[in-house]
Amino acid sequence: MQKRLFKWLFLGIVAWCATGSLDAEDRVVGRGSPPLPQAISLQAAIDYAMEHSFAVLQAKERIQEQYGLHLEVKSGVLPNLSLSSRYSEQNQELVGFQGAEDDWSVSIRVRQALYSGGSLKASIRAQGALEDAALYDLQVNIQATIQEVKTGYYDVVLARDTIEVETQNIELLNEQLANIRSRFEAGAVSHFDVLQAQVSLANAKPALIRANNNYRVAVAELKQSVGYRVAYDPAAEALQFTDSLVAEVQDYELFEAIHLALQQRPELAQLKRIIDAHEDNIAIARSDYYPSVDFIGSYDFRRSYFASDGRFDNSINGWFAGIESVWNIWDGRATKGRVVQAKSQMRQDELKYNETRLQIEVEVRRAISELQGAAELLVAAQQVTGQANESLRMANERYTVGSSTYLDTLQARVALTDARNNELQANYSYLVSIVNVQHAIGETKFKLTN
Numbered sequence: 001m002q003k004r005l006f007k008w009l010f011l012g013i014v015a016w017c018a019t020g021s022l023d024a025e026d027r028v029v030g031r032g033s034p035p036l037p038q039a040i041s042l043q044a045a046i047d048y049a050m051e052h053s054f055a056v057l058q059a060k061e062r063i064q065e066q067y068g069l070h071l072e073v074k075s076g077v078l079p080n081l082s083l084s085s086r087y088s089e090q091n092q093e094l095v096g097f098q099g100a101e102d103d104w105s106v107s108i109r110v111r112q113a114l115y116s117g118g119s120l121k122a123s124i125r126a127q128g129a130l131e132d133a134a135l136y137d138l139q140v141n142i143q144a145t146i147q148e149v150k151t152g153y154y155d156v157v158l159a160r161d162t163i164e165v166e167t168q169n170i171e172l173l174n175e176q177l178a179n180i181r182s183r184f185e186a187g188a189v190s191h192f193d194v195l196q197a198q199v200s201l202a203n204a205k206p207a208l209i210r211a212n213n214n215y216r217v218a219v220a221e222l223k224q225s226v227g228y229r230v231a232y233d234p235a236a237e238a239l240q241f242t243d244s245l246v247a248e249v250q251d252y253e254l255f256e257a258i259h260l261a262l263q264q265r266p267e268l269a270q271l272k273r274i275i276d277a278h279e280d281n282i283a284i285a286r287s288d289y290y291p292s293v294d295f296i297g298s299y300d301f302r303r304s305y306f307a308s309d310g311r312f313d314n315s316i317n318g319w320f321a322g323i324e325s326v327w328n329i330w331d332g333r334a335t336k337g338r339v340v341q342a343k344s345q346m347r348q349d350e351l352k353y354n355e356t357r358l359q360i361e362v363e364v365r366r367a368i369s370e371l372q373g374a375a376e377l378l379v380a381a382q383q384v385t386g387q388a389n390e391s392l393r394m395a396n397e398r399y400t401v402g403s404s405t406y407l408d409t410l411q412a413r414v415a416l417t418d419a420r421n422n423e424l425q426a427n428y429s430y431l432v433s434i435v436n437v438q439h440a441i442g443e444t445k446f447k448l449t450n
Contacts, residue, residue, distance in 0.1 A: 036228055039240045042153050045226055049149045050142065052227030059134075059141040066131040073127040076120045080111045105302035112295040114323075117287030126280035129273045136270035143266070145225070147439040151432055152222040157245050158428040159215035165420045166208040173201040176409070204417075245427040249375050250434060254368050257441050261364045262357060264442030271353040278346035285338040291327035360440070367440040371433040374426070381419070381426035388412070388419035 034052075037044050050056060087104040113120060177197040183189045219239065262268065301317040328335075395412035437443075 035230075036223075036226075036239060038238070039242050041242045042150065045153050045222065046146055046149050048228075049145050049226040052229070053141075053145045053149075053225070054227055055141045055145055056138070057227070059138040063131070063134045063138060066127070066134040070124075070127045070131050073123045076113060076116075076123065082109050083107070084109065103303055105300065107298055107300045107302075109298040110296070113292070114295055115291070115293040117290030117292065119284045119287035122280040122283035122287070126277040126284065129277035129280065133270045133273040133277070136266040136273065139266035140270065143439055143442065147435055148225045149222070150435045152218065152225045153241070153243070154245065154428055154431050154435075155218040156215065156222050156241055157243060158424055159211060159218045160241060161245060161424050162211040162421060163208065163215055165417065165424065166204065166211050169417045170201065170204050170208060173197070173204055177201055200414075245424055245431060247378060247427045247430040247434070249378070249430075252368055252371065252437055252441075254365065257368060257437070258361055258364050260443070261360050261441040265360055266442065267356055268353065268360070271349060271356060275346060275349045275353065278342060278349055282339060282342040282346065285335065285342045288328060288331070288335040288338070291325050293323060293325045295321075296324050297321040364437075364440045367433065367437040371430070371437050374430040374433040378426040378430045381423040385416075385419045385423045388416040391415060 036048065040048075083106075085104075085106045087102070089102045177194075177200075180189060180193050180197045184191060184194050297320060299317070299319045301315055303315055391412045395409045
């Protein structure tokens with residue numbers, strides 16, 4: 001009975017260990033995301049993206065991964081305790097003189113690393129540096145996501161305001177067509193003026209169609225940027241975007257911006273920590289030149305071969321302790337090869353660091369230059385819109401008294417529509433340029449005028 005009890009106990013321990021290694025966490029794939037606010041501001045879109053953006057979520061998971069690796073590496077300096085057991089049976093015909101049909105043993109073993117040539121401490125330092133690099137990687141993804149969301153939001157607002165401009169243009173053309181028809185019926189204008197008004201109205205409709213299409217695409221791309229994962233939601237089709245394209249000119253000094261970028265960009269801090277990790281990897285590779293020393297100990301509990309049966313009270317037991325050392329005196333220069341690789345990897349990262357510094361400097365210069373050009377276009381576009389409004393007013397007055405043709409009025413109308421669209425585009429370009437400058441210098445704050 002005791003033999004059977006031990007056998008089933010042993011099998012139960014094995015089964016429990018096998019199932020215990022499985023991850024019991026219930027994973028859900030493809031789960032939908034929370035609804036977007038019905039009236040969504042730029043800040044609300046950014047806040048939503050910080051919680052649901054795929055890039056940000058993946059960066060957070062990489063931090064968890066590095067934390068797990070850190071725990072794994074740190075375990076090398078802690079004692080390792082293990083429990084092992086064995087049970088076997090054999091046919092009676094195979095049992096020799098003073099043999100037994102069954103055999104079993106239970107052993108508790110402990111191992112503690114005493115010396116490893118410095119690899120354990122270097123591994124912990126290297127993994128700590130990689131964990132810090134993962135934190136900086138999260139900052140990189142947060143800044144990139146903010147830049148993407150801001151730009152996407154401005155795309156939506158630009159398309160929305162363009163729809164408004166084109167809708168107003170069509171409404172005015174409809175009013176103008178009705179006015180010309182009434183004047184034609186009164187004999188004040190020719191049928192040619194009516195045809196021109198009809199053609200102008202027809203030519204204005206494709207621009208509105210394109211603006212509506214651009215708006216739908218921009219909204220879909222913004223949802224993707226913020227991590228909205230619902231395939232179709234009728235409520236999300238009627239979102240209201242509360243911010244507008246109103247830009248205020250801001251000044252950035254080039255060399256100060258470059259200095260800030262080299263201090264604030266998380267990419268550089270991330271590369272520094274990766275270089276530190278690879279420097280420790282050199283020490284890890286060199287540790288194979290030295291011996292490793294471990295303390296080992298065990299306590300065994302096994303069946304006595306001199307007993308007539310396999311009961312627990314007929315067992316033998318005892319402890320064992322000692323020092324174990326391994327020194328790989330010659331490995332065919334494999335250790336030398338690993339040291340060379342580690343040095344080369346660190347040198348590559350140093351070169352990448354210098355390359356990234358140069359790329360950031362060029363990025364800042366480009367962003368500042370584009371901002372200056374966008375500021376000039378913004379001022380010019382605002383002036384042109386005022387002039388176009390005045391031109392259309394004068395053209396309408398002259399046409400009413402018969403001192404000009406309908407073609408003059410039409411040209412003024414087209415010029416005003418173009419001026420409004422150009423002003424929208426100029427505001428959009430300037431706001432996007434501000435976003436690019438803020439990203440280039442590693443600044444996460446922003447300012448939007450409603």
